[in-house]
Amino acid sequence: MTFDYDKLYRENPHALGEPNGAFVDFFAGYEQKNARILDVGCGQGRDALFIARLGHDVVGVDQSPAAISDLLKDAEREGLIITGVVADITTYEPTGMFDVILIDRTLHMLEANTRHGVLERLTCRVAPWGYLLIADEPSNMAGFQKVLDTVSGNWDILRDTKGILFLKRIA
16 A cells, blocks of 8 residues: 555544445444444544444454554544454454454555455455445456355345445355
8 A cells, every 4th residue: 555544544533534325324224233343444433433333343453553543542432342453454364253344445455466365365254144345446346246256155245336345145
């Protein structure tokens, strides 16, 4: 990644604005309570904070220490259950299974083989009947679908529109 997100986050609280509308819409209809959620490339937590406010246990991972610090300060101030992890997503190995893994405009910053490897590694952490939610460049969606065709498990496509790919893992 060539852009200095850590500098952006140090200089701008809530630099990326409001939660992604596609994720807001998904969680409006998501009925599971106290779900375990992984937010990959969470930044300062625009999606993670919103999701934690709904009562879910969120793990947010980002390579920016400033972003994770901001996320955890906001979570503490609001009494939210969020674990913040400073890590490079190209090597990050989450522990346990997640009911939802969301990746909001993060994978496009990686070279194609790397982005596909990250996606492949993360899919094994989606629990049976869990969800994988991706917002990214529309030009990357076909590559993501190819990755999902090669990993174990079956996937139902819930939404496949310009730059949005939401899937449900069928056990």
